[in-house]
Amino acid sequence: MSSNLSLTDNSKIAVIGGGPSGSLFSIFALKMAKMIDRDIKITIFEPKDFTKDGLAGCNRCGGVISEHLVQTLAVEGIMLPPEVIQRGINSYVLHTLKGDIYIESPAAEKRIATVYRGGGPRGIKVQDRESFDNFLLQCAINEGAKHIPMRIDGMHYKNKPVLTSGGKTVFEADLAVGAFGVNSSTWKIFEGIDIGYKKPETTSAFITELELGNEAVSKIFGSSIHFFLIPEPKNIKFAGLIPKGSYVTLCILGNNINRHTVASFLESPAVKKVLPDNYMDNKFCRCFPKLSLNSAKNAFADRVVIIGDSGSTRLFKDGIGASYIMGKAAAKTAVLHGVSKDDFAKHYYPYYKDTVVDNRYGKIIYQITNTYKNFGILTESMVNVVRKEQKERNENFPRLSSILWDTFTGNETYRSIFMRGTNIGMHANLGWEFVKALTRRIQ
Amino acid sequence: MKERELGITYKDGEIICNEGEKGNKMYVIQSGKVNVIKKTREGKFSLSTLKEGEIFGEMALFDRLPRSATVKAMGETRILTIDKKDFFSWISKDPTLAFKILESMSKRIRKLDEELTNLKKEGKGAE
Numbered sequence: 001m002s003s004n005l006s007l008t009d010n011s012k013i014a015v016i017g018g019g020p021s022g023s024l025f026s027i028f029a030l031k032m033a034k035m036i037d038r039d040i041k042i043t044i045f046e047p048k049d050f051t052k053d054g055l056a057g058c059n060r061c062g063g064v065i066s067e068h069l070v071q072t073l074a075v076e077g078i079m080l081p082p083e084v085i086q087r088g089i090n091s092y093v094l095h096t097l098k099g100d101i102y103i104e105s106p107a108a109e110k111r112i113a114t115v116y117r118g119g120g121p122r123g124i125k126v127q128d129r130e131s132f133d134n135f136l137l138q139c140a141i142n143e144g145a146k147h148i149p150m151r152i153d154g155m156h157y158k159n160k161p162v163l164t165s166g167g168k169t170v171f172e173a174d175l176a177v178g179a180f181g182v183n184s185s186t187w188k189i190f191e192g193i194d195i196g197y198k199k200p201e202t203t204s205a206f207i208t209e210l211e212l213g214n215e216a217v218s219k220i221f222g223s224s225i226h227f228f229l230i231p232e233p234k235n236i237k238f239a240g241l242i243p244k245g246s247y248v249t250l251c252i253l254g255n256n257i258n259r260h261t262v263a264s265f266l267e268s269p270a271v272k273k274v275l276p277d278n279y280m281d282n283k284f285c286r287c288f289p290k291l292s293l294n295s296a297k298n299a300f301a302d303r304v305v306i307i308g309d310s311g312s313t314r315l316f317k318d319g320i321g322a323s324y325i326m327g328k329a330a331a332k333t334a335v336l337h338g339v340s341k342d343d344f345a346k347h348y349y350p351y352y353k354d355t356v357v358d359n360r361y362g363k364i365i366y367q368i369t370n371t372y373k374n375f376g377i378l379t380e381s382m383v384n385v386v387r388k389e390q391k392e393r394n395e396n397f398p399r400l401s402s403i404l405w406d407t408f409t410g411n412e413t414y415r416s417i418f419m420r421g422t423n424i425g426m427h428a429n430l431g432w433e434f435v436k437a438l439t440r441r442i443q
Numbered sequence: 444m445k446e447r448e449l450g451i452t453y454k455d456g457e458i459i460c461n462e463g464e465k466g467n468k469m470y471v472i473q474s475g476k477v478n479v480i481k482k483t484r485e486g487k488f489s490l491s492t493l494k495e496g497e498i499f500g501e502m503a504l505f506d507r508l509p510r511s512a513t514v515k516a517m518g519e520t521r522i523l524t525i526d527k528k529d530f531f532s533w534i535s536k537d538p539t540l541a542f543k544i545l546e547s548m549s550k551r552i553r554k555l556d557e558e559l560t561n562l563k564k565e566g567k568g569a570e
Contacts, residue, residue: 035542070449072533074471074523077543079496082447082474109524110449218446245446332539 005302005340007174009039013334014163014173015145016152016186018046019059019117020320021308022179023136024327026145027078032335040335042144043171045163047151050118050134057118059133060183060207060289061319062242062251064089064225067111067411069321078139083130085113086244087217091224092408095270096373097231098380101387102224103401110223112409114244121209121247121285129245132320155189161303175339177330178306182290187310196298199310203293206252206262208286214246216276221248226274227408229373233264237316237366238373238408241274248275253316257288291316295356300344305330312355315362318410325351362414365407365421377441381433388429399426449473450523453516462513466503467527472496475520480513491554492517498547504530 007013013029015022026042033040050057063086065073070080088110094101105111115132141147152171154164161176162169180186187199212220221243228239236254252265265271295312299305307330313322329351330344337343372378382400389401403420406412450473453459459470462482472495479490479499490512493499503510504527516522534541 031542032539068529068533071471071523071525071529072540074473075498075525075530075540075543077496079471079473080449085447085449087446088449107524107526109451111523113449223446328537328539 004338005343006338007033007038007040007334011040011174012172013040013042013175013177014152014161014171015042015044015177015179016163016189017179017181017184017308018044018048018050018137018140018147019133019179019181019308019323020136021323021327022046022177023133023140023145024324025177025179025307025331026140027136027143028328028331029335030140030143030145032331036335038335041146042140043146043148044137044140045148045150045152045165045171046137047149048118049149050131050137053119053124054122054285055118055287057131057134058285058287059117059181060287061117062207062240062249063115063117063132063244064242064318064410065113065115065132066318066321066409067105069318069324070111070113072324078136080113080115080132081130081135083128084115084132084135086116086129086247087114087221087223088112089114089223089225089243091222092405093224093226094386094404094408095226095228095230095274096379096383097270098376099383099387101383101404102390103386103405104390106402106405112225114225114242114249116244121211124247152186152189155193157193161193174303175334176304177334178304178310179308179327181309182292184310190304190306190310193304195301195304197301197306198297200292200294200296200312202290203255204257204288205254205291206250206257206286206288208250208262210248210250210275211246212248212276217243217246217248220274220276225408228265228268228270229369229379230265230268230270231374231376232268233261234374235261236265237370239265239271240408253291294359295352299352300341300348302341303339305334305339305344305348312352314355314410315359315414316366317362317407321410322355325355358414360414361418365414365417368421369407377434377437380437381430384433384437385426385429399423400430448521450521453520453522455516455518457516459514459516459520459522460500460510462511463509466500466510468524469498469500469504469527469530470514471498471523471525473521473523476517477520477522478515478517480515481511482513498544501544501548 022044089112090110091104117133118131150165152163152165156162161173163171178190182202190197226241239252242249292309292313299311307326313319329348333343333347337347372382385400406417474495477493481488481490
């Protein structure tokens with residue numbers, strides 16, 4: 001059922017931002033328009049050159065493509081080429097103060113990809129690599145989108161959204177798609193057009209690239225991402241070391257991460273045990289990117305929709321997976337239903353709200369994880385249950401291991417993880433290990 | 444480049460799935476080629492060759508019947524598997540995810556139509 005504001009032949013869509021959200025929106029909108037024999041025109045405005053190394057080409061994230069996204073993209077016909085994949089991942093190593101746990105993928109298959117969002121760390125010498133964001137942008141261009149390397153700095157309404165750059169009108173759109181992240185200042189444009197849009201609240205993370213050499217990365221990390229659940233520094237929720245070619249991306253998530261937090265984390269014995277000496281060097285990239293803590297208010301109106309991190313994304317995990325879901329939901333709405341506020345409320349908002357609700361479960365899961373991280377006796381119980389599960393691996397992937405796997409990989413919704421966490425058998429195992437740990441302490 | 448690969452790597456001639464077995468996953472070819480082989484009383488026949496990006500094994504997921512053919516790697520081939528349960532769970536949330544599968548099945552039916560027509564023409568010629 002189409003609304004009175006629908007896209008017709010030669011309708012023009014402006015996508016502001018050429019990251020994964022913008023590119024995926026464009027790919028799916030163009031594919032669906034072709035299916036229903038509609039000729040729409042999509043222009044992506046993205047000033048950043050994703051092929052550049054360092055911050056200039058980077059969209060600042062850990063760069064992990066979840067199992068779910070790798071598979072769905074493959075089913076959609078979007079195959080990640082080896083140049084984009086920096087390492088295929090099939091396992092996680094969880095480091096705690098009570099020991100380390102190795103958790104292998106339930107499928108024992110490399111289904112997670114680590115990627116560079118931009119051209120790689122500043123000064124990278126390896127040639128055969130491609131930026132993930134650039135790959136997706138090229139897919140959108142191949143599908144028929146036009147890319148203009150221009151910064152849009154203003155927008156106003158004149159029946160339709162009118163985009164400006166440097167004070168000049170550059171585009172009148174039938175639909176303006178805001179596909180920007182929380183680290184961009186593009187939100188100001190959308191807050192200024194009187195639709196009631198309010199950007200999400202944010203916190204800061206820390207990301208840096210450590211060059212260890214391909215051999216050392218293979219030897220230390222293999223096909224595993226290493227996660228750290230350690231009680232100090234307290235403001236860290238968790239941290240990860242993500243192997244990529246000759247480099248390892250250190251990603252620290254939590255509340256208001258600063259230089260002191262990072263220094264204190266790197267001094268932790270659990271971290272020192274993994275990383276070789278003399279790995280830090282000032283020549284490498286480091287940044288304190290913002291992360292969304294909640295979703296934006298009023299992310300759509302007539303002829304306007306906001307996708308990406310500045311709309312609604314998953315809490316701390318699988319932001320690119322959320323880009324896929326939101327980009328596709330917005331594309332389906334615009335092409336198959338219409339571009340009015342009512343259309344987005346009816347067909348886009350349910351996906352948006354799902355993420356909002358799911359993140360509430362995510363907050364609870366991170367609170368529980370934090371409790372397990374901060375109390376040694378709980379950490380010990382968890383480590384022992386997972387070790388036992390991994391040892392007695394059978395056809396049904398063990399419960400706590402699969403919960404941890406899905407929490408860290410972002411492979412499942414937080415709601416699904418939460419529901420599986422209510423399993424009585426798993427709690428009985430945890431309780432038994434807790435009693436044993438308590439007994440050891442008393443003795 | 445090995446560390447950059449996704450999925451499972453099969454060697455030349457290695458069987459990916461067997462005719463007659465129960466199918467609980469489908470496959471996407473990441474790189475390389477596969478040969479689809481059908482067993483008959485007269486022997487084994489190669490039905491088709493599939494290449495990078497193509498999907499196979501989806502029929503057993505939808506009709507819940509045993510695998511209709513054996514699939515072998517032709518040279519080193521990388522395959523990404525999709526579990527049945529996950530796939531149907533995704534489709535229930537986003538039915539458009541099945542578009543690509545429908546497209547692939549439509550192409551195969553068209554190809555079969557052509558081959559059947561050619562066989563019928565050959566049969567008439569022989570009469």
